[in-house]
Amino acid sequence: MHDKLIELTGVAKTFRSADGAPRTVLDGVDFALHDGEIVALLGKSGSGKSTLLRIVAGLARPDAGSAAYRGRPINGPLSGVAMVFQSFALFPWLTVQQNVELGLEAQGVAPAERRARADAMLELIGLAGFGGALPRELSGGMRQRVGIARALVTNPDVLLMDEAFSALDVLTGETLRNDILGLWDGASIPTRGILVVSHNIEEAVMMADRIVILSSDPGRVRSEIRIDLPRPRDADSPAVRALIDEVYGLMTMRAPAPAPPGRPSAAGADWRLPAADVARIESVLELLAGSPFDGRADLPQLSEDAALPDEELFPAYEALAMLGLAQVEGGDIALTALGRHYVHAGQALRQSLFGRQLLTEVPLTARICRQLREEPERVLAEERVLALLEETLEAEQARRMLEVAVEWGRYGELYEYDYHTGRLKLPAA
Structure with a gap:
């Protein structure tokens, strides 16, 4: 068994809606990311995927349970954990070079070393020569490459990706995904674990060593699938298509609806309806x-x-x-x-x-x-x-x-x- 990079035990998180009513987003979640693996987190709307990722990143704290990085409690943002966002999250008034250097600057790295490391990462991620450009001058795919370079330049132990490819067209997203996998499988980056939140089942099957599926309202770990296929994977191969079908089957299966603690079961009635007009x-x-x-x-x-x-x-x-x-x-x-x-x-x-x-x-x-x-x-x-x-x-x-x-x-x-x-x-x- 690999060492645990991230471990969540009994994690629960509740938010207040606009009318003040509580909404439990995560409830009793047990999860671990092990050294040397890519895990994809799937779930329907309301499953708390992004909330779980924010807890791992130290951007939110659980209301119950515990979250740990290499056995130490997560009480805030960690230098060993970096995150890539769906929205790119670049500062538009800073150049590509300056955006990539931000994390290093926050860590107190000297200017000369910052420049050298940022230059090397931009070359590795396919953006050599674009350091002086502003984000508005780049395509969506290139802006996301900047976001990935900014995350990787800090040499993170754990890389978190929150719908990192969903804002891109299919071809650009696939190319960028393959580039990340190439860096990972080729050991070109020191990162020891990747946690990917996605709504794209094929993407999850193509990337992950393990897929974790969350139920919705509230989010709980519902299913887990291990994938032993070597990468790169052929999306049209029978093995990959069979896995995609298996995940679709699990995602479309109606989950039981346990009553919240302390509430009656209403004689077992399930009043839930899918949110479909x-x-x-x-x-x-x-x-x-x-x-x-x-x-x-x-x-x-x-x-x-x-x-x-x-x-x-x-x-x-x-x-x-x-x-x-x-x-x-x-x-x-x-x-x-x-x-x-x-x-x-x-x-x-x-x-x-x-x-x-x-x-x-x-x-x-x-x-x-x-x-x-x-x-x-x-x-x-x-x-x-x-x-x-x-x-x-x-x-x-x-x-x-x-x-x-x-x-x-x-x-x-x-x-x-x-x-x-x-x-x-x-x-x-």
């Missing part, structure tokens, strides 16, 4: 039904054709499965007979089918309808629904679930909603 659900359904898929698709290919990141598509996949319009298994999705019928139906029939599935397949919307029918005036205050949801969900999660339930229920013509009064009611007969 009706327009997105139907657009994915229509894409799946059309050419070249004809009702069945490999999820990575569907994502590529949709030209949307996986993170935005996962809720739609989950909604389609929940509504019985598609089946998701492994890395594949296929329309059900009902899904095929739905996609060819007119608007009125679509809404009728949608409403029927909400009553039979979605516990929350079925519960709202049942409560409405039990009310003498067939009217229900949203606070009643929120109180039900908050038995098993935190306040912010409960509010998000209510918003989805309102949109879905209105589309399925199960109930109406008055945004001024916050009341749901059965539609007039």
